[in-house]
Amino acid sequence: MGEKNIRILMAKPGLDGHDRGIKVVSRALRDAGMEVIYMGLHQTPEQIVEAAIQEDVDALGLSILSGAHIILFPKIMELLKENRVDIIVFAGGIIPDEDVPALKNINIAEIFGPGTNTEDIVKFVKEKVAK
Amino acid sequence: MILSEEELKEIEKKAKEWESTTLKNVLEKVPESKQTFTTISGIPIKRIYTPTDIANMDYAEDLGFPGEFPYIRNIYPTGYRGRTWTMRQYAGFGSAEEANARYKFLLSQGQTGLSVAFDLPTQLGYDSDDAKALGEVGKVGVSINSLEDMEILFNGIPLDRVSTSMTANAPAAILLAMYILIGEKQNVSVDKLAGTIQNDIFKEYIARGNFIFAPEPSICIAADILEYCAKFMPKWNSISISGYHMREAGANAIQELAFTLASGMAYVEAALKRRLNIDDFAPRLSFFFNSHNDFFEEIAKFRAARRIWARIMKEKYGAKNPASWMLRFHTQTSGYSLTAQQPENNIVRTTIQALAAVLGGTQSLHTNSMDEAYALPTENAVRISLRTQQILAYESGVINTIDPLAGSYFIEALTNELEERAMKYIGTIESFGSGEWKMLSGMIKGIETGFFQREIADASYLYQKEVERNERVVVGVNQFTVDEKRPIETLKIDEKVQEKQIERLKQLRLKRDTKKVEETLDDLKKAAQREGNLMYPILECVKCYATVREICNVLRSIYGEYREKAIF
Numbered sequence: 001m002g003e004k005n006i007r008i009l010m011a012k013p014g015l016d017g018h019d020r021g022i023k024v025v026s027r028a029l030r031d032a033g034m035e036v037i038y039m040g041l042h043q044t045p046e047q048i049v050e051a052a053i054q055e056d057v058d059a060l061g062l063s064i065l066s067g068a069h070i071i072l073f074p075k076i077m078e079l080l081k082e083n084r085v086d087i088i089v090f091a092g093g094i095i096p097d098e099d100v101p102a103l104k105n106i107n108i109a110e111i112f113g114p115g116t117n118t119e120d121i122v123k124f125v126k127e128k129v130a131k
Numbered sequence: 132m133i134l135s136e137e138e139l140k141e142i143e144k145k146a147k148e149w150e151s152t153t154l155k156n157v158l159e160k161v162p163e164s165k166q167t168f169t170t171i172s173g174i175p176i177k178r179i180y181t182p183t184d185i186a187n188m189d190y191a192e193d194l195g196f197p198g199e200f201p202y203i204r205n206i207y208p209t210g211y212r213g214r215t216w217t218m219r220q221y222a223g224f225g226s227a228e229e230a231n232a233r234y235k236f237l238l239s240q241g242q243t244g245l246s247v248a249f250d251l252p253t254q255l256g257y258d259s260d261d262a263k264a265l266g267e268v269g270k271v272g273v274s275i276n277s278l279e280d281m282e283i284l285f286n287g288i289p290l291d292r293v294s295t296s297m298t299a300n301a302p303a304a305i306l307l308a309m310y311i312l313i314g315e316k317q318n319v320s321v322d323k324l325a326g327t328i329q330n331d332i333f334k335e336y337i338a339r340g341n342f343i344f345a346p347e348p349s350i351c352i353a354a355d356i357l358e359y360c361a362k363f364m365p366k367w368n369s370i371s372i373s374g375y376h377m378r379e380a381g382a383n384a385i386q387e388l389a390f391t392l393a394s395g396m397a398y399v400e401a402a403l404k405r406r407l408n409i410d411d412f413a414p415r416l417s418f419f420f421n422s423h424n425d426f427f428e429e430i431a432k433f434r435a436a437r438r439i440w441a442r443i444m445k446e447k448y449g450a451k452n453p454a455s456w457m458l459r460f461h462t463q464t465s466g467y468s469l470t471a472q473q474p475e476n477n478i479v480r481t482t483i484q485a486l487a488a489v490l491g492g493t494q495s496l497h498t499n500s501m502d503e504a505y506a507l508p509t510e511n512a513v514r515i516s517l518r519t520q521q522i523l524a525y526e527s528g529v530i531n532t533i534d535p536l537a538g539s540y541f542i543e544a545l546t547n548e549l550e551e552r553a554m555k556y557i558g559t560i561e562s563f564g565s566g567e568w569k570m571l572s573g574m575i576k577g578i579e580t581g582f583f584q585r586e587i588a589d590a591s592y593l594y595q596k597e598v599e600r601n602e603r604v605v606v607g608v609n610q611f612t613v614d615e616k617r618p619i620e621t622l623k624i625d626e627k628v629q630e631k632q633i634e635r636l637k638q639l640r641l642k643r644d645t646k647k648v649e650e651t652l653d654d655l656k657k658a659a660q661r662e663g664n665l666m667y668p669i670l671e672c673v674k675c676y677a678t679v680r681e682i683c684n685v686l687r688s689i690y691g692e693y694r695e696k697a698i699f
Contacts, residue, residue, distance in 0.1 A: 015251035015267050017340020020381045020467065023588050023699035024595045030699075040697030041340045042255070044263065066251055067506065067624055071266030096505045096621045114471040114504045115608040117599050 006034040006129050009057040011048045012041050013076060016066035021092055021114075025061060028118035029125065045072060049079040052087065058129045059088040062108075069095055069103070077106045088128045092116065133190055134182050143183050154178075170428040171594070171603075172383030174548055180540035188543060193438070197533045201441040203434050203546070205492045206457040210533030215524040216488075217495035219296060220517060221463065223248035223273035224507050225628050227283035230273035234288060236510065240517055244326075244495060245288070246296040248272030249306070254341045256302050256683030259632035269628035271507070272298075276636055277678045281309040282316070291319040295326035296371070296461070296495075301343040303330040304352055304666055305682050308673040327368035327417055327461070330356050333394040333574055334373045336695065337583040338380035343683060344690040346575045352665055352686075354401045359666040361412040368417040370398060371461065377583075378421035379467045381591020384432045387421060388549060389556030390583060392439055393574060396557070399448055400571040409448055413455035422484040422491075423465040429484070430536060431545035433491025436460070439550055462488035463497040471504040473607035474619055482519050489529055490536055496520055506621035584698045636678070643676040651675050652685050659689045 010026045012019060019041060030036045037055055039048065052060050060080075064072060073091060080087070091103065092112040100111050109128060112121055134142075168176045177184075188194070195201060198208030207213060220237055222245075223230045234245055249272040252264035258276045259268045268274050275281055290313060299306040307328045314324050332349040335342040342349065353370065360369035374382075374391030382390065395416060402412050420436065422429050440458035444450040464484035469477045478501050485498050498516040500508030508516070524530060536542045557570075563582070564573030577583050597603040604610050655668040665686075672682050 015255050015257075015263065015341075016271065017335070017338075017376075018379070019340060020379065020591055024381070024592055026699040027588070027592050028595075036699075038697045038699050040695050042263075066267055067270040068266035070626065075265070094505065097617045097619075098621075114469075115605070117609075118595065119599060 006059070006125065007055065007057040008034050008036050008059045008061060008125065009048070009052050009055055010036060010038040010061045010063075011043050011051070012039070012063050013043050013045055013048055013072045014064050014066055014068040015042055016064060016068070017041055018065040018093075019063075021065075022061070022063040025063075025092065025112075025118055025121055028122055029061075032122040032126070034125070045075040045079055048076055049083060049085065052080070052085055053083060057087060059090065059125055062089065062091040063093045064091070065094040067094070069093065070099060073103055073108060074106055077108065088125070090121070090124065133185065133188060139183055139186050142181050146181055146183070170384065170545075171423065171425040172385045172428065172590075174385075174428070174545070174552070180544050182540060184540050184544040185547070188547070194537060194543075200445065200453070200456060201438040202457055203438040203441075204534040204537055206437065206459060206494075210492070211489075211524070211530035212533070215530055216493050216520075217244045217294070218242050218517060218520045218524075219244040219246045219461065219495045219497055220513060221246040221248050221296075221298065221497050222513070224250075224271070224622070224624055225269040225273065226631055227273055227275065227280045229269075229625075231284050231286055231288070233510075237513070237517070238288075238293070240514060241521065242517060244294045244296065246298070246497065247284070248298055250274045251341070253306075253679055254299065254301065256343050256679055256687075258636060258678050258680040259629055260636055261680060264629070268632055270624055274628060274632050275306065275309070275679065276632060277639055277676045278309050278312060278673050279635070279639055279676060281306075281313055285313050289319075290314045290317055291323055296329070297326065298329045300329050300332055300335050300339075300341055301349065302679055302683060303328050304356055304669045305673060305679055307356060308666065308670045311670065312674060321363050322365055324364060325366040327371050328356065329373065329419070330370040331373045331394065331419075333397065333578065334376050334391075336578045336693075337377055337390065338382070338587060339373075339376040340695070342693050342695075344686065345693040346578055348686075348690040350397075350401050350571075350575070353398065354405060355664045355666050357398065357402050357412050357415075358405065358407060358664055360415055361407065364415075367415065368459075369412065369415045371417050371419045372398065373419040375419050375421045375463055377587060378423060378465065380587050381467075381594065382587045383590045383594070384423065384425065384428050385549060385552045385556065386586060386590060388432050388436055388439075389553040389560075391418060391420070392436065392443070392553065393557050393560045393570060395440065396443060396447075396570040397574040399444075400568040403448070404568055404571065409444075409450045410452035410455050413444060413448075413450050414452060414457075417494075418458055418460035420460055420462050420488075420493075421465050422462050422488040424468050424480065424484065426483060426487050427542060427545060428549070429487040430491045431542055431549050433460070433462075433488070433493065434534075434542075434546045435549040435553065437492070438546070439553060459494045461495045461497070462491070462493040464488070464499045466499055466503055469499060469501070469504045470605065470607050473613065473615060474501045474504065476607055477501040477504070478515060478519065481516060482523075485519055485523055486527075486529065489523055492534060502619060502621055505619065507624070509620060509622045581696045581698045584696070588699055639676060639678075647675045648672070648677045648681070652677055652681060655682065656685050656689065659686055
């Protein structure tokens with residue numbers, strides 16, 4: 001698959017308004033030649049999964065900084081499964097290390113914490129989608 | 132002018148000599164580490180500053196004395212010698228019971244004011260049993276559904292002896308009404324209540340994201356609060372005009388300064404538009420800034436803010452009462468500057484940022500805790516951050532004299548530069564406006580067209596790329612890294628808070644007078660359709676234990692909900 005075809009949905013589930021990180025990552029992915037759709041704040045799991053289907057994306061990036069990831073990430077992963085949407089899901093935000101194993105267990109491919117270089121995220125997405 | 136023409140010429144001549152001899156000799160052998168040096172916001176910094184850099188400055192006009200116009204040196208004639216800043220840690224999580232315990236802990240540790248963090252459902256006008264509240268109840272703040280929760284939150288905390296700051300914006304009127312009623316129950320009359328309601332909706336659209344309605348009706352509600360406080364609450368700050376969150380969203384210092392003061396001007400115009408007398412409300416306007424990593428730039432920013440505001444209030448808006456000219460502000464150290472890597476280093480970062488705020492003359496201060504790149508802070512981490520303030524106040528000696536950096540050629544030149552660049556931005560915002568109230572309409576236009584959001588996104592991306600290219604060092608992240616043992620101990624929020632809150636709501640609905648709730652909500656609806664001050668009907672709703680969502684839903688039915696333009 002050529003790089004130009006990578007389509008990514010970026011979303012903020014839950015209610016927190018911290019969007020510096022997701023905007024920076026969205027722009028870095030766009031600068032790397034991907035088609036990025038950023039949904040904006042306050043998205044429900046249902047809205048996100050519906051958008052992922054409608055937009056026919058290759059990957060989904062999620063960001064939460066409120067602590068609601070414990071409830072909302074599993075909900076999104078379940079909905080994706082129910083709808084048989086098989087895409088790469090990665091996430092970021094304020095996520096304590098001890099929560100990471102459980103999130104990887106439900107098939108979130110990677111958690112990118114504070115201080116991550118956006119180049120690493122670009123590389124990760126390219127490699128994962130190519131597989 | 133501080134020096135005469137001849138003296139300045141002499142200095143200029145000597146500076147040239149120095150450059151061509153002493154400096155040149157060294158540069159030939161050892162070049163400097165970079166071609167150009169800049170502040171984080173990109174202002175070029177010279178090798179040295181001399182009196183020639185502030186040649187046009189007039190001491191009396193541009194600096195003056197503490198407690199006098201233009202207030203750059205301090206708003207109080209005794210600075211911190213009379214009283215140090217208020218140590219106010221923003222806190223709140225879980226249920227009202229848990230948050231109440233944390234407040235009592237903080238007060239017992241020598242904290243001098245409270246600052247209430249509400250959870251996101253509360254801030255967005257949803258009750259704990261709303262589908263939208265899933266996973267969010269009690270997470271970033273305390274969950275408040277009705278006056279009942281607020282009664283528990285302030286149980287045993289005498290409102291005549293603490294001042295309280297509340298971070299409420301879209302539902303600010305509701306939470307302020309609750310606080311007033313708690314006061315009543317404690318026999319503390321409304322005029323005795325001291326504190327702040329954030330009530331700054333502009334920055335919610337620009338950076339913080341907790342808006343419910345569109346800008347126009349939201350600003351009307353904010354002005355209702357300004358009006359109500361001007362009438363009944365002489366010790367209460369009716370708004371805290373906030374640049375903090377813009378900075379956290381990636382804005383630079385110039386943007387933070389300009390957009391915050393522009394917002395302040397817009398609120399002034401919103402109140403003037405209602406024919407309020409400027410000197411009735413302006414003394415209770417307060418501000419909220421970020422203190423970031425660039426030490427001198429931050430100090431210059433705080434000083435510039437005071438001088439710009441004093442000049443604007445006096446000269447542009449014609450305020451006569453000196454209290455209307457004084458910019459009073461709260462500061463929080465930068466959350467975004469904290470690193471998940473080697474978290475103990477955050478104590479040092481926070482100390483430097485706190486020192487900048489103090490040297491900049493802040494009225495109150497929140498110092499972040501070292502573990503906040505992971506979660507809300509543990510009690511131990513909060514204690515260290517509070518101790519940081521106490522060490523600054525009681526050990527370092529920085530409070531002994533007022534505005535100690537005044538007269539530094541560099542600080543004064545940088546303060547002038549920030550003022551100039553901020554005024555340029557303010558001019559641009561004003562140019563978006565039309566009609567009698569140009570700053571007010573300009574701010575709304577800027578939000579609706581995405582101007583602010585785009586400016587901030589650009590600055591934010593630029594900074595990120597500088598870090599990634601190693602042009603900006605972040606210790607422990609892009610340099611001086613280690614393999615470390617993780618995870619660190621973090622605070623866990625009980626996932627059962629939501630269940631407990633839902634149960635309490637159920638009980639509340641059984642015991643309150645439903646008919647009265649409906650009547651007061653209906654009155655609110657009618658008031659919102661006319662153009663009356665909504666504080667009065669909201670007070671009645673809250674008194675009958677109407678919930679935050681019930682009240683917000685009435686307003687949603689009239690104003691609708693706002694959807695942001697997602698710009699990146």
